[in-house]
Amino acid sequence: MPVADSIYRETHLLPSILSADFSRLGEQIDEVMDAGISMIHFDVMDGHFVPNLTVGPAVLRSISPLVRAKGGAVSAHLMIEEPEKYAEDFIRAGADLISFHIEASIHPLHTVSAIREAGAGAGVALNPGTDVARLTELLPVVDFVLVMTVNPGFGGQELIAGVLEKIPTIRAGLRPEAAIEVDGGIGRDNIRSVVEAGGNWLVAGSAVFGAADPGSEARFLQDLARS
Numbered sequence: 001m002p003v004a005d006s007i008y009r010e011t012h013l014l015p016s017i018l019s020a021d022f023s024r025l026g027e028q029i030d031e032v033m034d035a036g037i038s039m040i041h042f043d044v045m046d047g048h049f050v051p052n053l054t055v056g057p058a059v060l061r062s063i064s065p066l067v068r069a070k071g072g073a074v075s076a077h078l079m080i081e082e083p084e085k086y087a088e089d090f091i092r093a094g095a096d097l098i099s100f101h102i103e104a105s106i107h108p109l110h111t112v113s114a115i116r117e118a119g120a121g122a123g124v125a126l127n128p129g130t131d132v133a134r135l136t137e138l139l140p141v142v143d144f145v146l147v148m149t150v151n152p153g154f155g156g157q158e159l160i161a162g163v164l165e166k167i168p169t170i171r172a173g174l175r176p177e178a179a180i181e182v183d184g185g186i187g188r189d190n191i192r193s194v195v196e197a198g199g200n201w202l203v204a205g206s207a208v209f210g211a212a213d214p215g216s217e218a219r220f221l222q223d224l225a226r227s
Helices: 022-034 057-069 087-092 108-117 161-173 191-197 214-226
Strands: 012-015 039-045 073-079 097-101 121-126 144-148 179-183 201-204
Touching: 012 214, 022 039, 022 057, 022 214, 039 057, 057 073, 057 087, 073 087, 073 121, 087 097, 087 108, 097 108, 097 144, 108 121, 121 179, 144 161, 161 179, 161 191, 191 201, 191 214, 201 214
Parallel strands: 012 039, 012 201, 039 073, 073 097, 097 121, 121 144, 144 179, 179 201
Antiparallel strands: none
16 A cells, blocks of 8 residues: 655654564554554565564564554565565555665666555665665665664664764665665664664664563654654
């Protein structure tokens, strides 16, 4: 389901369910959305592109109705090889936005087109060690860029502050209405610095779901990002 164009220009906290308690996944999604969150981050890992395995379309299919019922959107981050083969499966399962890694796609422009044609917003992700120049041909056409501030594959890592220096270069090549999503190690102590660097979608996993009250923490972090 296409999201409103305005969402790309707004500042949002995206709680990552990678850090949620999967025995209470629906309940925890309700907690953060009832606290004012409107975007949920869904991490997909294949054990090949990154050294870990997570969830697939079946889990997304089970949670996307919960998110949509509250007027929200799901952003699926595909940390997988050959994302062009699987993006449509995740869109059919309920992803409103799809990001794939430039390092994993042989034909990234085709992948962007396929995601859009299937009805989702298209984003490209960049690992900390990858040069921004790899994105040159994509920046004018994508809906958002996902800047990884940790090496992908595991939650709970510390933000690599130097990666934030890439954001102004990325912003200069993007369409004005496109978003910059930042993922990795974001919490109370650094979320403002990420926003000041130019990020407007902020992914937080353990900072939200590791808190005693995930809803309260999600609200606090989103308010702090927007302050």
